[in-house]
Amino acid sequence: MRKQPRQERSRQMVERIVAAGREVLVERGYDGFSTNHVATAAGISPGSLYQYFPNKAAILDEVVDRYVAESAEQVTSAMSDRITALGPDLVRDVADALVAVLEADRALLRVVAEELPLARSRARLTALERQVREVSTAYLAARPDLHRRPPAAAAWVMVLAIENLAVRWVLDQPAAVSRDQLLDETVALVSGYLVS
Amino acid sequence: MRKQPRQERSRQMVERIVAAGREVLVERGYDGFSTNHVATAAGISPGSLYQYFPNKAAILDEVVDRYVAESAEQVTSAMSDRITALGPDLVRDVADALVAVLEADRALLRVVAEELPLARSRARLTALERQVREVSTAYLAARPDLHRRPPAAAAWVMVLAIENLAVRWVLDQPAAVSRDQLLDETVALVSGYLVS
DNA sequence: TTGTGACGCGAGTATTTGCTCGCATACAAT
DNA sequence: ATTGTATGCGAGCAAATACTCGCGTCACAA
Structure with a gap:
């Protein structure tokens, strides 16, 4: 993890990312698991993913x-x-x-x-x-x-x-x-x- | 298959493609299985792949x-x-x-x-x-x-x-x-x- | 020998991808 | 209020990808 979420807001964002990752993984499969899809599904911007995850694989790993x-x-x-x-x-x-x-x-x-x-x-x-x-x-x-x-x-x-x-x-x-x-x-x- | 190989030359090319596909699959894994890699490994041009295979998946399927x-x-x-x-x-x-x-x-x-x-x-x-x-x-x-x-x-x-x-x-x-x-x-x- | 279609090439296109960076905003401490 | 930091944004980049197309070359039948 690239940065520790300190405020409650960011902790919720990490949860949203993981939940969206699981969702994308189920609905689009491994091939469809892209950072942009996860970001969209989480309702956030691609850049925000990388505040807390170093790369795509880390998100998948967490899920x-x-x-x-x-x-x-x-x-x-x-x-x-x-x-x-x-x-x-x-x-x-x-x-x-x-x-x-x-x-x-x-x-x-x-x-x-x-x-x-x-x-x-x-x-x-x-x-x-x-x-x-x-x-x-x-x-x-x-x-x-x-x-x-x-x-x-x-x-x-x-x-x-x-x-x-x-x-x-x-x-x-x-x-x-x-x-x-x-x-x-x-x-x-x-x-x-x-x-x- | 997009076109039937009629001459001996093209039949060998299909074999080269499949062999290269197997090789790429083993050495680079599923994620690394790209048409360009297969073409390179087979020593042919990307365009030639598509004379006999409609898409990447067809090559993989054949392998x-x-x-x-x-x-x-x-x-x-x-x-x-x-x-x-x-x-x-x-x-x-x-x-x-x-x-x-x-x-x-x-x-x-x-x-x-x-x-x-x-x-x-x-x-x-x-x-x-x-x-x-x-x-x-x-x-x-x-x-x-x-x-x-x-x-x-x-x-x-x-x-x-x-x-x-x-x-x-x-x-x-x-x-x-x-x-x-x-x-x-x-x-x-x-x-x-x-x-x- | 010649003409015709099969064959092969590879530069190129359109798209998608993972990921970054400069900037605006929200929050906490003083 | 003010300042410093944590947070979030989203346009956009560099690279990779699947696939195409126009053109030259080859084999084979007449």
């Missing part, structure tokens, strides 16, 4: 960061209460929470998941994945009696599988799989895998 | 179409011989073939999988997914004695899971999972899932 952060928070909070028991219930609830978060703004999810070339957005996601993976690995390693897979590899497989199924289900809305069915199959996938 | 088509062919040929028995061996061999194909050009895979905003490329991939899914669904429906999942949903889950694990393994090269391990876990995931 994506906020989206990923708020989504991550929802999911991790669904996990945090119940780390003690990695059972079918937890898997189902986490998958449920994940799907719910992704459903909240499908249009934005589509752009972020399918268009953004930014290494930045992947970095944020990867960090979340790693965090979940480490917790899972630790649990699997502590309870070898409950499964028959190598902990590290199994955690990697499960996290990616659950995440990807949820994302693709929300984006593609396959007719053959209802929402409940998705959760059922996710649970079956994980539990069947762990004991095989 | 991606060829990549997806040639990859799809490799995978489907690994399946076609053995459709009769959807067992652990087949799963492992298909996953193996898939990983091999994806490994062949990681740089291009990265751009196609993580940058391209084209609905076009997803459409091609989705078609392949659907094809594999239908074969799997038919098999699962014909052999209800071998598993306990709803065929259509199970096929959807398996195809996406296998595909995504392979792609992410090739792109991320996780230290915790060797190539053999990936295949082992994939087989375990599928077989454990089907009987649970």
Whole structure:
């Protein structure tokens, strides 16, 4: 950020910029995300953007960061209460929470998941994945009696599988799989895998 | 295509354009994929591009179409011989073939999988997914004695899971999972899932 | 050999882009 | 009130972009 907003007025402007950025990103896609469009959508002048953001990418980063952060928070909070028991219930609830978060703004999810070339957005996601993976690995390693897979590899497989199924289900809305069915199959996938 | 190349000379030029397009896409990414760059890389003039391609997107489409088509062919040929028995061996061999194909050009895979905003490329991939899914669904429906999942949903889950694990393994090269391990876990995931 | 159309060129155009800079205004402190 | 600073404006620049067009060159059929 190029300058710190000191007055309330300018703090609101930063918010307006980020909100407009999100809006433009959803409505015009990654290719249509231009500084002039964002400025227009925010009802401000192009020059004002650059008071607080060094360049176009910074605006995009902020938009994506906020989206990923708020989504991550929802999911991790669904996990945090119940780390003690990695059972079918937890898997189902986490998958449920994940799907719910992704459903909240499908249009934005589509752009972020399918268009953004930014290494930045992947970095944020990867960090979340790693965090979940480490917790899972630790649990699997502590309870070898409950499964028959190598902990590290199994955690990697499960996290990616659950995440990807949820994302693709929300984006593609396959007719053959209802929402409940998705959760059922996710649970079956994980539990069947762990004991095989 | 705007004009059909009639002479050998012009047919070679089309090939040069597509090859240069692939090269530019890999080296400069989606954002750097400009008509001028492609023309330069092909050693031709910008005007010559537009003799055979109506616009920039058409060049990109051709590059991606060829990549997806040639990859799809490799995978489907690994399946076609053995459709009769959807067992652990087949799963492992298909996953193996898939990983091999994806490994062949990681740089291009990265751009196609993580940058391209084209609905076009997803459409091609989705078609392949659907094809594999239908074969799997038919098999699962014909052999209800071998598993306990709803065929259509199970096929959807398996195809996406296998595909995504392979792609992410090739792109991320996780230290915790060797190539053999990936295949082992994939087989375990599928077989454990089907009987649970 | 010659004529005709396919071919290729590359300077050029119109547009869009990210971004700047000089200036006017709003605010806070004295 | 006055002064200093934070804020915002918007015309406009330099660069890049997708794409065109008139002209020369080439291959091939007659």
